[in-house]
Amino acid sequence: MILVVGGAGYIGSHFVRHERGRGSDVLVLDTLEKGHREAVLDAPLVVGSTGDRALLDAVFSQNQIDAVVHFAAYSSVGESVTNPGAYYRNNVGGTTTLLEAMRDHGVRRIVFSSTAAAYGDPVRLPLDEDHPRQPINPYGRSKVMCETVLQDFHVAHGISYVALRYFNAAGAHPDGLIGESHSPEWHLVPIVLQVALGKRPSISVFGADYDTPDGTCIRDYIHILDLADAHSRALDHLAAGGEGGIMNLGTAHGNSVLEVLEVCRQVTGHPIPAALEGRRPGDPPALVASSDRARKVLGWAPQYESLQEIVQTAWAWEQNRRY
Secondary structure, rough: OOOEEOOHHHHHHHHHHHHOOOOOOOOEEEEOOOHHHHHOOOOOOOOOOOHHHHHHHHHHHHHHEEEEEOOOOOHHHHHHHHOHHHHHHHHHHHHHHHHHHHHHOOEEEEEEEEEEEEEEEOOOOOOOOOOEEEEEOHHHHHHHHHHHHHHHHHHHHHOOEEEEEEOOOOOOOOOOOOOOOOOOOOHHHHHHEEEEOOOOOOOEEEEEOOOOOOOOOOOOOHHHHHHHHHHHHHHHHHHHHOEEEEEOOOOOEEHHHHHHHHHHHHHHHHOOOOEEOOOOOOOOOOEEEEOOHHHHHHHHOOOOHHHHHHHHHHHHHHHHHOO
16 A cells, blocks of 8 residues: 555645556545645545654554655745745654654655755756755755655665656646645646636736746746656656665756746637736746656656646646636
């Protein structure tokens, strides 16, 4: 059985759906503070926190857990700046408590949800895993700390891990049963689509004077099901005795904010008014992944390679969202 921590969240719920489709037994652990009970569908769910050691002991004692996939984290960059304590306590503290429980119950494999925010402002593109780790906000720093904790537990206790550094997750399951739902929403694609639906008056474009072809920030957008598939492959890799470590997940192709806007206009058929604003502090001009390591080691490759395909699934979800 696979314990999926944070399995009621955006990325976690899509992984649960994907992994159950492969025939795996899955148990979800989630506080439902950020996640949604509806997103779990009919998968078994325990409501609770990685910081609750007694609950973790009960979960590991009462279930035959073979591996853990860990999505549970606070992940808003802006919130991490104003409330860093919550991010270090939840992200780093929760991960440490989870790893201690795994150690004591003999569970030796974990796939960890990390982030491209570990890199900070890039000194070269595309970003590979050997790029310096220079996070510029508490969220990114908390994930780098977690990666360090994972490595230390690997050395001390033989816990094998793969830490997957995502770039910009987007899209939704094509059948429309699950999708992206944050409150408040901070990801670009759903915000733009909410403008198309009349839920917002316009979209703010922060900065149009960057050193990029159209002056707006460039990001690497990756479909949520491609992320889910990479986690399954990472589990298989560890189960086969493969060497763990850190791997990027991205398409190696970037799209600017204005390109995202234009694709959303094409997909929705709505004009989507935009307002140009000043730059936001801490926004790098471009973040694009090199995912060569994941492709080589895991045999992984994105199946949704065009932004239009990604937006189409997100648009289908936004028009008929269930939670």
